[in-house]
Each structure stands twice: as C-alpha cells, then as structure tokens.
Amino acid sequence: MAYVVTDNCVDCRFTQCVAVCPVQCFHADETMVYIDPDNCIDCAGCVEACPVGAIDDEFNLPDDQRYWIEKNRERAAILPRLTGTMDPLPGAEARKAALGL
C-alpha cells in the first residue's frame, strides 16, 4: 500500500518529490525515481509536488498501469535512497511540454 511513480517520470526525473517526502522513500536510477512501498506513509505530499503528475495512489491506477506497483518495489529495493533533489534530466522540460503540462 503506497504511492507509485509512473510513466511521466521517465526521462524527466524532476525530483521535487524528494524534497517533500518526510521519510526519504525515493530511490533513483538513470531515468526516473521509485517509491519504497514499505516506508511510504501515504501522505500524498509528492503527488502535488510532481510537475508532471507522475505519482498516484496505487489504488487509483488503471489496469494498464498497475505493473508500476511491483516495479517501484523491485527498483527501490536495489537502488540508492535519494537524500536530496537532483537536476532534472536533459530534455525534461521538453518532455513536460510534450505531455501538455
């Protein structure tokens, strides 16, 4: 039970979510961030913070997005925890614009 990072984070990785997370449950790889579901307290602070609407409650995900639940769990388990924000990936602003945001 947790919040989940989905498609829109890919190639953006703005990481404003990391700044608001009270329990530092974000982990990152080269393309995006993931939420550790065991530490997420479901406060939803990151949902508002994300500029591309990439984060949602796992219960709200449509069927074709539900694979992100397991993917967040798997990736968070092996990737380093983020303790602060990072620069967005090159092209993040362009992708955000492409998303119509």
Place this chain on the structure above:
Amino acid sequence: MIVSKENGKVISVRGNPDQPFTKGRLCVKVNNYQERVNSTDRILYPMRRTGPKGSGLFEQIGWNEALEEITTRWKEIAATSGPKAILPYSYLGTQGILNGLNVGDPFFNKLGATISERTFCDSGACTAYTMTIGHTAGVDPESFVHSRYIVLWASNTLTTNSHHWPFIDEARKRGAKIVVIDPYRTRTARLADLHVPIRPGTDGALALGIIHILFRDGLTDADYISQYSIGADELAERAAEYTPAMVADITGLSAELITELAHGIATSQPSVIRIGVAIERQSGGGQAVRAISCIPALVGSWRRPGGGLLQLPLWAFPVNWGAFIRPDFIGPEPRVLNQWKLGEALTDEMPLDPPIRSLMVYNANPMAMAPEQGRIAQGLAREDLFTVVSEHFLTDTARYADILLPATTQVEQEDIMFSWGHFYLSYNNRAIDPMGEAISNTELFRRLAKAMGFEDPCFSRTDEEQIAQAMLWDAPQMEGITVERLKREGFARLNLPSADEYAPHAQGNFATPSGKCEFKASMAAEGNFVLGLFRQGYDGQQSGEPIDPLPHYIAPQESRFTNPVLAARYPLNLITPKNHAFLSSSFGNLPHQRRHAGEQPVVMHPADAAKYGIAAGERVRVHNDRGTFEAIAQVTKDIRQGVVVAPAGHWASLNSGGATVHAVTSSRYADMGAAPTFSDTLVAVERC
C-alpha cells in the same frame, strides 16, 4: 486542509503548503476526505428504527418528528426515573472547540443527566503529568530540530503524528539520535537509530531503571534539581531499588541497553522524550508517566529549546473552556459514569439506581472503541433502552439506534480548532452547505435545548457567537490573532517565543502546587482523580484511591509473570495500537482506507506461530474469557515473542465473525485517571 469544490460539491482536498507544520501534506486518513463527504453511505436524514435492534433497518422521518420523539421520551424518563437515567456518550469523532469534546456538555449538565467521564485518551497520562510538571504544553514540537537525543516512547509517530517526523528527521541530520521504545518494530521504529523492544506494561520499570542509573553514575543536573524540583532525595532512594539487573528481568531488555539509554538521555543535551497515548494503557500507566516526566528535570533537559518532554500541546491554547462546558449547570448531587463501563452500566453487571434508560451517542462509536464489546452489544440490544445516535454513517453503534440523526462532516460546518500536535490555532471555514438534512452538533444541541424548553441564552448562541467566545482573546498567547485573521489565513501560531527560543521551564515555572517539578507529588495526597475537562467540568466524586507520591512500578495484571494461571490458558500478551489508515474507528468503513488496512490482522512472532500451528495469512481466532474476534495472521520477527499485535478501529459489522479487538479487552482501569488497560490483556490465538 484546502478544499476544492465544483457546483457546491467537494471534489478534492489537499494540505496547505503555507502551513509551517504540515507543509502541504495531509495523511492517509484524510487524503480522500471528499469520499467521506460524498459517500452514498452517509446518513443524510433523521431515521427511526423499523427492524430489531442492531438490524440496521430504518425509515426516514422529519426533523420535527425526531426531536418530538426524543424530547418526549426524555421528559417522561426525567419525570419518572429522574434525569440521571439518561446518559450522554461522546468523545472526539468530530474535532473542534465548538463541535468536539464538550459540545453537548451545557445541555446534559442542564438536563441533570448522568455525567459522562471520558477517559479515552491521555486522561491517565494527564493526571500523572499534571502531578509532576503541571499542565504545560511542554516542548514545542518544532523545537525538536534542536534536540540531540530524541526518545519516542510508545509513539508510532509516522502513523499517528506524521507531520512531526520531518522535525525529528531534521534533528537527525544535525546529529541527533532517534530512539523508539515500543514492543513492536513499527514503521517508526524501523527508521529509528535504536529500537528498544520493551515487554508490554513494563515502561514504569524502565523509567525507574533509567533514573537509578542517572543517580548511580552521577549523571544528574544537581543545580537544576536544587533550584527547580522537590523530592529528589526520596526519588533517588526509591530508584535505588530498581537495579539494571532487576529492570532487565522485568522489561526483557538487556542491562547494557538500559544503561545506554540513561547515558544517552543525560549526556546528549538537549534530550527530549515524546510520549504517546499507549504509555497509559497498562495497569501501571500513570506511575510510568510519573517516572518518565521526572527524567527531563533530573538531567536538566528543560534548560534549552528542544529539551524536556512533549505530551499534549493542547495546554498551550487559552481556550475558554467554561463557556463550552458550563459546569455551573451541574446540580448538587450528580452521578458520574466512566465511559469504559458502558457494557456493565447497560446490563445487570452494574446495578444502578436509576438504571440507564436512554443513551445518546455523538462523536463516538463505543461498539468499536470501548472494551467488552460483547457486553456493550448486549446492553444496546435492550428493548427498554431508548438510544439516540448522531452520525455520518451506520456504525456498529448506530445500528442499534432507535432514532438516528444525520451529522455534518468537518467541511460542512464552521469551527475553531486547538491542536493536539503543534502550536497553531486553526480555523475550520465551512466549504459547502450541509448535505441532505445533516446538521452540525452545535445546531443539534440548539434544537434539542429548544425542544426541551431550556431558556438560558447559552443554548441559542449562534456558531459565530460561540467562535467569538472560544478563546481567551486577551491572553498574551493570542496577541495579534483575531477571528478575521484566522478566517482569512486559516491558521495562526500562538504568540509564544519561536521554536528556536521556546524553553518554558528553563527556570522552573512548573504549574504544580510548588511551582517546581514534583518528583514527590504533593497532589498525590488527594488521591486519584480525572481532570474536570474529561468529565463535563465536574470535579466532585473523584475516585480518590491512594496514590504513592513517589513513582513506582506496577506490574501488569495479565501477564505470565504475575498471573501464571491465566497465562496457562491465554499465553499471549495482546497490544492494540492505532491503525495506520484509520482515526480510531473513523474511516474504518471507507473503501480507500479499508483497502489500505486490509482485514483485521493479528501480528505474531514466527516462534509463536509455529507453536500454535499457524501459517502466515491464515484466519485465526483470538480469544479469552471476555470474548473472541477473528483476524488474519501476519507472521514477523518485528514483534517480540509472546506478544501479539492487533490494531483497533476495524468495524465489527465488516469483520468476519462480527467482532473486533475490543471483544477481548477489559474495562479495568489503569492506576491513574481512569485510563484503560488495553495493553494488559492475555489472549490465546488458534486456527479457525
């Protein structure tokens, strides 16, 4: 909370990013508050029971009809049996100075009904704390950033106080150590630097063991003690009995760990202790809080911001309680009944003269949150009991109502709120009109008072007039704060020194009879008591049992060490913490929170599971002589062997077997303030 609406309907809620304490975050309980407001399960009209009690079958009636029926019955009961045959039952299912804890007090005090002693939460700790350091707000939660050693004692902060965590985490970034004392490795304990997995009900022994080491190893602040405390020599003598070896034996912790804790608290200044409500829910809970509240003064933690103890920030708020309670309406010989005794009071178990003939429940769900659930159900099923319930939903209690009344949610009413967790006064602006025919609690009691013919002007006060009376606006803490400002901005920090400077007891100034921290409590001479705030303002007829003026350890009544006969039949010690997704039983019926919480779980150690032949995920029966509930077994080493954990708040009507945790808990009191003893419960667990 910021509410978004479209066409008069709430569509979403979010935190206010400008609020310095919550910083724009809500929590899993209220993130989807619009689902509560808009739920098709809401009770939106007055209803009258049409089926057997508990069946949940009702027909819609009008408000006039409902009020007429209620007040006709109450007038008849008052005339024939006396008004004491009527019992109000409420707590804090709705928050707010207007609509919360005391909203019905003037009405029921005027009526002469039995006084409801409400000791759901913190009453035991308040009695103990008041006797030791007075009704102080203690450390500002925001000052924790300055703390060097933070002890979260019986507090699962990330579940019940999550907005406090960033301040604790910030302290850690600045070098502080975070310690969690809890029998269960909670999500908070997992993120701590040190988890102290204490045996349930033994916190008092641990605190006295720490005090023993502080004196033994010369770790006390002699100057602070001599200036700002009384009874240090007697306390030292008492604590001498609690050797680390003895305390290790009682608590199940190592003497080394106890010593590490004592040295950490003493030498990493400022150190701070945050106590949670669970601390009082054991037979010796009051004396445990007494001992714990002595520690900060012993080591001089109060000298600096971020040092001392945090229990209830409530005491910082200059609320005009008298105007909302009206204790002056209480007659000369009232009757007081504690809310934990509801099951007994409604059945033959407790002979009462007059017996309870009518019950009015608002802001509460005793079927889910009070002990001896089976007996309460038996009492509520009484054909001769006239039960009125004001609610949002058809709760386990509401199912038994004769008359069911529709209540508004927080977004449909106006209120002003003190805080249980920070120093900001908040304003609850009404966001939408009431749904259906729902009314606020303030309006409910205006209508009831009018129908009863109560003419005192206090019963016709509008919400606006009540808000104008809510605070002692001239108090120094309120300087610069007005209703207009609160309405506009939503919140205002009390006019206290900033969190970087606030050290309320740097020079003593404790609100005790001596003005000092009373290790030896002078108030103990008058015996046990419950604060008037929790008993409709009434201070008479206190239980008055003798209280040892010095802290001491009171062992659990139900443990294998003190009651081996009972433990032979019921070998496991049950603790019943708060559910992460529910606020007590509120939200226990909503889809989002239920999906989060899953079915009623019981958490047990692998060795216990193996011993009783239970596999993870299996349905089990948890039982003792008081009752039985069903749960799904979760097997993990996060809990001590011999202890099982079952969070409270699930609804019996939604749980397999039709019962929940409080089917097995006892209505026995802790040693102080009529606190419950939910952590002092032996059970057996077996496969269904």
